[in-house]
Amino acid sequence: MTNTDLTTVGGLTQALEAGNRRALARVISHIENNTDLALPLLAALYPRSGKAHIIGVTGAPGTGKSTLVxxxxxxxxxxxxxxxxxxxxxxxxxxxxxxxxxxxxMRDLAGDPGVFIRSMATRGSLGGLAQATADVIMVLDAAGFDRIIIETVGVGQSEVEIASAAYTTLVVEAPGMGDEVQAIKAGILEIADIFAVNKADREGVDRTVMALKMMLNLGVPEKFQVMHHGRMLPVNLPETENLPQGWTPPVLKTVAISGEGAEELTEAIENHRLYLEQSGGRILRDRLRAATELRMIMRDYLLETLLARTDAAVLEEMVEAVARREIDPYTAVRHLVNEKAV
Amino acid sequence: MDRKVRVLVAKPGLDGHDRGAKIIARALRDSGYEVIYTGIRQTPDMIAEAALQEDVDVVGLSILSGAHMALVPRVIEKLKELGMEDVVVLVGGIIPDEDVQTLLDMGVAGVFGPGTLTSEIVETIENALGRQPA
Incomplete structure (x- = not known):
């Protein structure tokens, strides 16, 4: 190997830019572990990012997300x-x-220098996971990868947050993994840009596809009118305000284990990418993401700053007082903040 | 700092018996490590590249096929080539006594046969990483 210095911000960013995979892996670790180098690295790499198309893949455990990725x-x-x-x-x-x-x-991808796979643990950080993921996405983006695929755990609110980091969110379903009510509960109908019904060689696939399509049509009522016996007719209505043209999430069948449908799925992702670019949706998403990100970082930073200058004993006193019901938590917080803000 | 020790568990070679490797992977997770499990039939190249991408501290190799004297040195060599000479390498599986010292001399930090307690493995890892055992 070269004798590049992988212990400094300058050495790491330079090596990363030159395509050094070890440097890339080290940078990701610094960010995951939140070391002293994390912030300077993020600051140095941020201007280089913004070129990749980011794809989020989510869905219940066992639907075949990894194989599809x-x-x-x-x-x-x-x-x-x-x-x-x-x-x-x-x-x-x-x-x-x-x-x-x-x-x-993902063993098919092993040994290909055009692929870099990094496994991340959620590390139980509330909301912080979304931020850490966004940071790692940014690093891969800055390292020059054309497409970045994030595969999420498949449950809960953090999915929705991580999805907000992606331009195209792919929701993977499988026949027999629960009825459509589960899909509504999980909130995935709102975040999905594309649905893949995986394991399409199994029984019940058409029912799952149909259920999803019905649900989607409910979500965009302006595009269809339900006729007699549930027959639906498309109706042309004026465009909605923000989006020049609506995007109706396609529902595609895949068999990840054999690769069936993978080509069509990739095509759908690329169509969505073009749609976002042409409709201005990408800029819109970038702004939304920047706004969310700034708020999240501000919240964390303020909390840290505030905690750092709050007397531990005073905080402890307040905790006790709240626990004894002498003061309500909201008033307690106002006391803590105002007392120290002067 | 939320530094976590990351361990890659891999099965090089052609034998497909991965129950032991999976049990170790789970035991190490329960000991607080982040374990990246890569599955069976991994080549030394694949293992070293995965170790690099995942930036692991430890690589655990599970070998039951008897090919350890061929596979282990190749993994170590590949890791060195990639600049990962600091990575702690552990070997588990069916390893004849006469081979154990040879493997240790190659730079393997520990060799573990059937019936090894998780605590022994954890202790070896913590010692090799220069940390206080939890």
Whole structure:
């Protein structure tokens, strides 16, 4: 190897720019571990980012997300596009450890210098996960990957937050994984740009596809009118204000294990990418994301700053007072903040 | 700082018996490590590249096929080539006594046979990383 210095911000960013994979891996670790180098690295790399198309892949455990990511990355590689993958698995709340097993399904990508896979544990950080993921996405983006695929754990609110970091969100469903009410509960109908009904060689796939399509049509009522016996007719209505033209999430069938439908799925992602670019949706999403990000970072920063200058004993007193019901938590916070703000 | 020790568990070579590797992976997770499990039939190249991308502190190799004297040195060599000479390498599986010292001399930090307690592995990892065992 070269004798590049991978212990300094300058050395790391330079090596990363030159395509040094070890440097890339080290930078990601600095960010994950929130070391002293994390902030300077983020600051140095941020201006280099913003070129990649970011794809979020979410869906319940067992629907075949990893295998599908393996296929998608494969199709992109055939098209000579480089791919960064972030595979997220949960941290055990009991031990703080994690078993990150997504690489097992991505072995086709091993040995390809155009692919970089990084497994990330959720590390039990509330909301912080979304930020750490966004930072790692940014690093892969700055490293020059054309497409970045994030595979999420598949449950809960953090999915929605992580999805907000993606330009195209792909929701993976599988036949027999629960009825459409589950889909509504999970809030995935709102975040999905594309649906893949995976394991399409299984029984019940058409029912799942139909259920999803029905739900989607309810979500965009202006586009269809329900006729007698549930027959639906498309209706042309004036465009909605913000989006020049609506995007109706396509529902595609895939068999990830054989690669069936992977080509069509990639095509749908690319269509969505073009749609975002032409409709101005990408700029809109970038602004929204920047706004969310700034608010999140401000919140964390303010909290840290405030905690740092709050007397631990005073804080402890307040905790006791609230626990004894002598003061309500909202008033307590106002006391803590105002007292120290002067 | 929320520094977590990251461990890659891999099965090089052709034998497909990965129950032991999975049990170790789970035990290490329960000991608070972030374990990246890569599955069976991994080549030394694949293992070293995965270790690099995941920036792990430890690589655990599970070998039951008897090919350890061929596979382990190649993994170590590949790791060195990629600038990962600091990574702690552990070997688990069916390893004859006469091979253990040779593996240790190659730079393997620990060799573990069937029946090894998780605590032994954890202790070896913590010692090799120069940390206080939890």
């Amino acid at each position: 393996n296929q998608l990355a494969g199709v992109y590689r055939q098209r000579n596009l480089t791919v960064g993958v972030i595979a997220i698995d949960p941290t055990s709340p009991f031990s703080g450890g994690a078993l990150l097993g997504d690489r097992v399904r």
